[in-house]
Amino acid sequence: MGTAERRGAPRVDGAQLTGHRDPGATDRDIPEGVAEPSGQTEVQAHEVDRGARAQRYYRPLWVEEPARRRRMPDPVRTAAVRAVLLIAVTLIQAMVAFLCTMAGSWLAFPMVISSVVSTIAATWGALDVWVTRQVWNQRHGVVSVPSSTARALRRERRRTRRQERAAERAQERIRRRGGAGQLSHS
Structure with missing residues (x-):
């Protein structure tokens, strides 16, 4: 129609x-x-x-949705970016080494050696991400894990601070009274 x-x-x-x-x-x-x-x-x-x-029929262009996962901490994200770059360079070097070997170029041997070194560096980068993440979780705590070491440390610190404040208040009360109420003056 x-x-x-x-x-x-x-x-x-x-x-x-x-x-x-x-x-x-x-x-x-x-x-x-x-x-x-x-x-x-x-x-x-x-x-x-x-x-x-x-x-x-009004519909917004996009709908804000809450993130499924929290953002990675800055040190962990930096280590992850570094690792991705190292892995990318390693893959490129390995491909160039393979193509140079197939072509019979003199550049094949140096590229193979540099690929081996890059593989070691890329492995270090991946381990660095893992270690950095573990250290950050240990220091700052993990929200979803009830047995977090950092949470226990914070709880212990709060408890000692409360005890110190209670002791200070008790001492302040004694000073304000001028020592009255004590059985002996020593």
């Missing part, structure tokens, strides 16, 4: 079509059940239709 037919244009045989949408129409931009307002120009009808659709 074309635009002229939907707008109520007369047919060749003299019959006039209504402005209602044909349920079998394939136009995807006009929702089913939307009638065209009669007596308006095509531009006005389009603007009215677009405004009505915007109100009914």
Whole structure:
């Protein structure tokens, strides 16, 4: 069904079509059940239709979703970026060494040696990420692990601070009284 037919244009045989949408129409931009307002120009009808659709079918461009995982701590992220770069360089060197070997180039031997050294460096980089992550978790605690060492250390520090404050308050009370209430003065 074309635009002229939907707008109520007369047919060749003299019959006039209504402005209602044909349920079998394939136009995807006009929702089913939307009638065209009669007596308006095509531009006005389009603007009215677009405004009505915007109100009914408004959808934001994107929806903010909470992150599934927390962001990595800065030292761990730095180590991970370093490791990815080392691994990428190692893979490139290994590919160049292989191609040089296949071509019979004099550069094959130096590239193989540098690939071995890069493999050791890339392994160190991957281990560095793991060690940095473990150290950070040990120092700052892990939210989801109930037996976190850092959490126990914080709990212990809080307990000692409370005891120290209670002892200071008791000493302050004794000083304010001027020693009154003590059994012996020594």
